[in-house]
Amino acid sequence: MSDSATFDEMWGHGETPRAPYTAIEGWFSQEDPGRLRRKAREAEALFRLTGITFNVYGDKAAGERLIPFDIVPRVISGREWDRLSRGIEQRVRAINAFLHDIYHRQEILRAGRVPVEAIARNAAFLPEMIGVDPPGGVYTHIVGTDLVRTDEDEFYVLEDNARTPSGVSYMLENRETMLAMFPELFMKTRVRQVSSYPAMLHRSLCASAPGHANGKPVVAVLTPGSFNSAYYEHSFLADKMGVELVEGHDLRVVDGRLAMRTTQGYQPIDVLYRRVDDDWIDPLNFNPDSALGVPGIMDVYRAGGLTLANAPGTGIADDKAIYSYMPEIVEFYTGEKAILKNVPTWRCAEKEALAYVLDNLSELVVKEVHGSGGYGMLIGPAASKKELSAFRDKLKARPGNYIAQPTLSLSTVPIFTRAGLAPRHVDLRPFVLVSPEGVTITPGGLTRVALKKGSLVVNSSQGGGTKDTWVLEE
Template identity: 55%
Template sequence: MSSTPLFSSYQGSTGTDEMFDADGGARDSCAFLADALTTLGEEEFRVRAESLARAYLDQGITFDYAGEERPFPIDPIPRVIDAEEWSMVSSGVAQRVRALEHLLDDVYTDRRVVADGVLPAELVESSTYVVEAMRGYRPPNGVRVHISGIDLVRDGSGGFRVLEDNARTPSGVSYVLSNRRAMARTFPELFSQQPVRRVDEYPGRLLQTLRAAAPEDTEGEPTVVVLTPGRFNSAYFEHSLLARTMGVELVEGPDLVVSHDRVYMRTTAGLRRVDVIYKRTDDDFLDPEVFRPDSMLGVPGIVRAILAGNVVVANAIGNGVADDKLTYTYMPDLIRYYLAEDPILPNVDTWRLEDPSSREEVLDRLDELVVKPVDGSGGKGIVIGPSASATELDELRVRLQKDPRGWIAQPVVQLSTIPTLVEEGPEPRHVDLRPFALNSGDDVWVLPGGLTRVALPKGEMVVNSSRGGGSKDTFVLSSRGRPTQGGGAVTQGQSQSTDSSRSEQGSEDLEPVEGEQEPSFTARERERSEPATATAAIPILDEDELQELEEEQGTPDEPGTSEEPDSPEGPQCADGQDTGTEQEARRHAE
């Protein structure tokens, strides 16, 4: 064991550290972690941390940074979230997703929300993300936000708040999966102390979600593909991992072709029909007929195919209006309006610059606020008042006055920290959390944990991989005294329709959740978890037959010498036939 305990000189003194309290003691939920890591000793801990980094390089777990493949740094000290808090977070995320679904459906159809005065008409009309081509379109199972990532931060008070909604193409889930795999390999002792909720069911759930979205007239099993811009995209690793773990094709634009409003992929057996496309490209690059005519990545005609109901694209085209940061400021109201519920997760306080009195206040206090463009993602365009120069602030002031619709302002949130290994040892670094949610139309499932991103430079508040960010494994603990629930899913009732009676029903389904929920299975899952019936198996040894033979011949040791290889008529024979037909039928179905 090392002479100096690992965390002895750690100072998370601000009081917003998630692992240690102000007195330097490990918080209850993290005590097991601090003990286990300290027991390893600093030297062993560092050796393991290095092998963790090396493993990422060898496995090609990289993101593309300025044209270069770089390993995505994983920090060896995981984040811990206890069962009670997680159940609140996951209900809050699911609630948010349901509200976003209602909002998008409404925006692309009746715009009731505008008529009722909840959302100003100007917001919808001025949003650059409303895609006119999709007006009036409603997907077959009503879902538009199949996959979402709701970014959360923990503020000074210790509670989670929503920082932004990502209903277009949230990325990062592949790092959740590979972080867990790498941590379990490198630090097996961390998992023996406390039951940690599993994350590896994500790909299966994703496939289920995508299949559930298929056009109604799909024959047999729907064909799902993942559409990537190509291997030079920064998230290519993720696209490839998801396709691989779902067992579906990873296609690029030129692999697809539209004919008679149907989408096909070019295969070695000629062209094959595609039913559901998990799109990982931006809307702008999807269809040169509708968006940018110069796009080489797109598939001409794909929007026609969607509108004709022959293919479903997930997430839906035009979801950007949900990511608009001005829309974000209305989310608490929208949750109340559509779901008749109070928001479980609050927003970060936000000023709308459109509003003259807020604008005045913001312009006065520019040096103490964070200002964000409404259409930015990945930390682009953010100005942090306290660390900006006077000239930067002056320039910003001019831009804000010119285009108030384009900006929002927030106070500097005192983000929580978690010990993170740097050259000198563990030091506090700021983190955020992106939980991932899947909406199959029947329920919204939230992956336990999500991606914890770390701002690696000291004091850096913007947590993003393009700004030198790394990540941490996120442990969601199962509640004490209960066995780990591998398939534990927090599911809530979900209603897709904007029809008000149904939306009220949906709201009744959401009850305050206390402690860990038992996994609630849908009827289909319950069916699947029952043991397979015996008719599905052909036993190697047919004991009845064997016994008959023995009785006939009296040579129990050599059943193989039987003169009569044909099995007698009986139930076993029928079983075999059943299995055969079943397989045959399945083959036809494929």
């Protein structure tokens, strides 16, 4: 059922299903494949009707697309999850402490644990945030930690996504779809619920409001607009939280507060969950061409009149150049060893590292330091000679732009195909909420799955799909 090198989450390295998957495997082997195919089509129609679509950048003719959904759930045991969530919480707390430090006393630089150049010459470091105290002391209200698994007990953090992580609506809708299609599954197996995420998000945002909100903060979600690839998610979250979904042109600074234009005039907002990147949020303070943001919003923020979630400048914590220092960062602020592993990383800016990377390019994954979404990245083992040589030139020209990592043997989970179950590589993005009240992690998260056999690219913009993710009650 699986080749012995790759860890399959259903079959392990062997012939019998692993304990968390026994119920699913039993159910699947009894089911009529024809019925399952019908169900899979129903699921697609359901997604289309609900409007869970995304727009592909630079592809106007394609219009709205669905992210393919696979009906075989990905299962994580309660024990596995508890360990993972301890590791995630530790990491997220460290990130917040790091952000506070880096925009204040910079102890970690003085201690020499992170080199000054890694910060000083980094575009993700926002000088405008120096000395600013976000309400409640929280920088990253929402984090989506990308994890991969390589074996029974081997989990790695791939990325920390501390800016504006997306995908949580898929986590929620995937579960709703599974509940609607296969209720019988949930009667056999107790799965930890995820549906309270929007309520917890709202609570978490309210708890992070500035003091003047007096326990009754007005929250809004800021979207770049209905043409944005993640617009569905923005409207979904606003709808589920029962708050307004605003765009830049609905907002204005009025009497030192951020305010939205309502049918009865401008009304102040206390907490803005913004899904617009730092660069675009304030044309007066950042990119002057931005029509997506609000002139002067940073001034309101710096004066303490508003909570921005996430805070501006959090990108320095999930920057790929900083990533390699995360074990030190976790230890520095928590006094503990990091529970979750970091992928060994070569910083190409360093001479020896670059030499190693150039010599071993065909075995490595090379990432652009500021890239996202799988663009501008090289997967050595899958690349042609021509691609390798082109990338080698790029590396030599601007080594500081790249990091390299070994190709991890990502775990697989079966997907449902015409030929039956077939293993495909997956990753996992759990969603983490941070407020002055504490850290909350929704059990599970979004499982992204590469639909092509052997492919390691799970990004939806590159043809990846998603699965419902179960954490078992135990």
